[in-house]
Amino acid sequence: EPEVTQTPSHQVTQMGQEVILRCVPISNHLYFYWYRQILGQKVEFLVSFYNNEISEKSEIFDDQFSVERPDGSNFTLKIRSTKLEDSAMYFCASSENQPQHFGDGTRLSIL
Amino acid sequence: GDSVTQMEGPVTLSEEAFLTINCTYTATGYPSLFWYVQYPGEGLQLLLKATKADDKGSNKGFEATYRKETTSFHLEKGSVQVSDSAVYFCALRPSGYSTLTFGKGTMLLVSP
Numbered sequence: 001e002p003e004v005t006q007t008p009s010h011q012v013t014q015m016g017q018e019v020i021l022r023c024v025p026i027s028n029h030l031y032f033y034w035y036r037q038i039l040g041q042k043v044e045f046l047v048s049f050y051n052n053e054i055s056e057k058s059e060i061f062d063d064q065f066s067v068e069r070p071d072g073s074n075f076t077l078k079i080r081s082t083k084l085e086d087s088a089m090y091f092c093a094s095s096e097n098q099p100q101h102f103g104d105g106t107r108l109s110i111l
Numbered sequence: 112g113d114s115v116t117q118m119e120g121p122v123t124l125s126e127e128a129f130l131t132i133n134c135t136y137t138a139t140g141y142p143s144l145f146w147y148v149q150y151p152g153e154g155l156q157l158l159l160k161a162t163k164a165d166d167k168g169s170n171k172g173f174e175a176t177y178r179k180e181t182t183s184f185h186l187e188k189g190s191v192q193v194s195d196s197a198v199y200f201c202a203l204r205p206s207g208y209s210t211l212t213f214g215k216g217t218m219l220l221v222s223p
Contacts, residue, residue: 056209098143
C-alpha cells in the first residue's frame, strides 16, 4: 500500500537555525498538509496546500514557516529561525480528497 | 470554534475486555468524524470514519457511530488484544473544509 514518507525521522537543531522537513506524499494525491504535535498535547493543524498554493493555514503558521513543493514529488516545511517552542513531532499528510494519510513524522528537537 | 474532547487516559484493560473510548465534538454544520490510531514510534493511521449522522464506521473489530443528537463518536471494541495498545485520536473535519481538528488522544494499554 502506498504511504507518505518523511525525512529525517529525528532532527536536532540549534535555536535560531533554519530547518527543512521533507515529505514525499502519495503519488496521485492532490492535497498536502502539515500538522504538529507538541509532546503530551494534541495534534494541531498547521497548513494545507493544493494546486501549488496554500489553501488554509492556522494561527500557528506565522511568517517563520513556509511550505514548498519544489518538484513533482516532495513537499517541504521550512522553519526560518527556530525557537525552543518549535520542538515537536511534525506530521505530513496527503489526500486525494479524503481521508488524509499520514507519515510517521519527524521529531524536531531545538536546543 | 470547532473542538473535539476525548476521555483522559491511559485506559488500562486486560486482554479480551470490552473497550469504550468516549469522544464528543463541537462543530457547526455537519462535520465528518474520524478515529486515528498511533502505534508506538509510528504515525497516525486512519482506523475508521463516518460522514453523516447515524453512520457506523468499523474496522479491525472497532466500531463508532456518529450520533448527532449527543454530538458523540465513541469508539468501541468487544474484545481488545495486546496489539491494540496505542494512542487513539478522535478527529473531525468541518463541512466544506479539508483540515482535521484532533482531540488530545487517549492511550490504551492492554495487558495479557
